[in-house]
Amino acid sequence: MRSILISVISLLLISSVSFAEDSGVDWNSNIIKATGFGIAKSSGRKVRDKMMALRAAKVTAMRDLMEIVQGVRVDSETVVNEAVLKKDEVRTKVQGVIRGCRVMGSNVKYDDNGDVTAEVVLGIALNGAMPSNQNMPDLLSALSPELIQNSPAIPNKEFSLDEGGEGKKELVKNELAEIFGEEPRAEAGMVDAKAPIQMEEDDVVLADLFGSSNAVSEPMSEDEPKFSTHTEYPSITYDPAKPATGVLVIVEGTPFVKGLCPVLAYKDESGELESVYSAKNVEPEIIRTSGIVWYVKDVDTAQKLEKLGDNILVIKSLPGPRDCMLLVDKDTAWQLAEQKRQGSEFAKKGAVVICAK
Incomplete structure (x- = not known):
């Protein structure tokens, strides 16, 4: 018995390798997967060799899965391994998720000598709420919502409607109506919807993205991402007179470093970052069960998600100065803050989907 055990251990150590190219995080499909490869010399007993x-392939895949999970970025300040080191409870839960990983595929081949080659793909979900992954153990459930909500990656200051007055709020509504092809609704005592807007440099870039006629024309530096003109999404239903049921964030420009808990932020006139949407806005139970954002590869996929509901607000953003951070212009920040004030629960429910490269 002892000799058999030693042989098994030796086999696992010597005969196992993994296909790294088949391993990694697929943010768009909400899956972390690892592939292991194992070989067993022929003993004349096919079932035993198989x-x-x-087993050799699974052990190797599980080891690689743990390494990948430890490097998953939670936000700009934290990766999973750092979160694990902060709390023993988190470490235990993460290990439990890894042990409960699902076999997503396997393949066994016999060569001419009877030796067996096995390949096993193991996977876990990033969060457990996407329709395709609901029966898989998920990483986010192992992390502490309190740890996530108190992250130093979230700017201390939150964007407030108090900074611009009621006239600015109505202006945002009217600009939004123009974007989606509706007539602006001017009211007595409100700022004229056609009045020029004083905009910051980042605002100009994002206003150009929407095709706003109010944008101040200023040249962009070569280092700034260049945006295409605003593209209509006629298949997406949005009524600006009603609270948004979900927010679709389109990311263009330089590649965006993804994480479990990204931050939407606005950079004010002094250069200070203000939080527009983060884990602090989301109910703890939602963080545990479905996360604060989902990622998709295209708009068509996003609009099919029940998470966004039937009144989807589409906004544009730039990759921010930190990993896992997106910048929006001032009008967009106002738009989202106004949605919260009017009773939209998109933030509390984490109904935010990011479409990024």
Whole structure:
């Protein structure tokens, strides 16, 4: 018995390798996967050899899965391994998720000598709420909502409606109506919807993205991302007179470094970052069960998600100065803050989907 055990251990250590190219985080499909490869020398007992090769492949895949999980970025300040070191409870839960990983695929081949080659793909979900991954153990459930909500990656200051007055709020509504092809609704005592807007440099870039006629024309530096003109999404239903049920964030420009808990922020006139949407806005139970954002590869995929509901607000953003951070212009910040004030629960429910490269 002891000799058999030693042989198995030796086999696992010597005969197992993994296909790194098949391993990694797929943010768009909400999956973390790792592939292991194992070999068992022929003993003349096919069933036994097959089981040993599969075990070797699974052990290697599980080891690689743990390494990948430890490097997953939570936000700009934290990766999972750092979160694990802060709390023993988190470490135990993460290990439990890894042990409960699902076998997503396996393959066994016999060569001419009877030796067995096995390949096993293991996976867990980033969060457990996407329709395709609801029966998989998920990483986010192992992390502490309190740890996430108190992250130093979230700017201390939150964007407030108090900074611009009621006239500015109505202006945002009217600009929003123009974007989606409706007539602006001017009211007595409110700022004229056609009045020029004083905009910051980042605002100009994002206003150009929407095709706003109120944008001040200023040249962009070569280092700034260049945006295409605003593209209509006629298949997406949005009524600006009603609270948004979800927010779709389109990211253009330089590649965006993704994480479990990204931050939407606005940079004010002094250069200070203000939080527009973050884990602090989301109910703890939602963080545990579905996360604060989902990622998709295209708009068509996003609009099919029940998470966004039937009144989807589409906004544009730039990759921010930190990993896992997106910048929006001032009008967009106002738009989102006004949605919260009017009773939209998109933030509390984490109904935010990011479409990024």
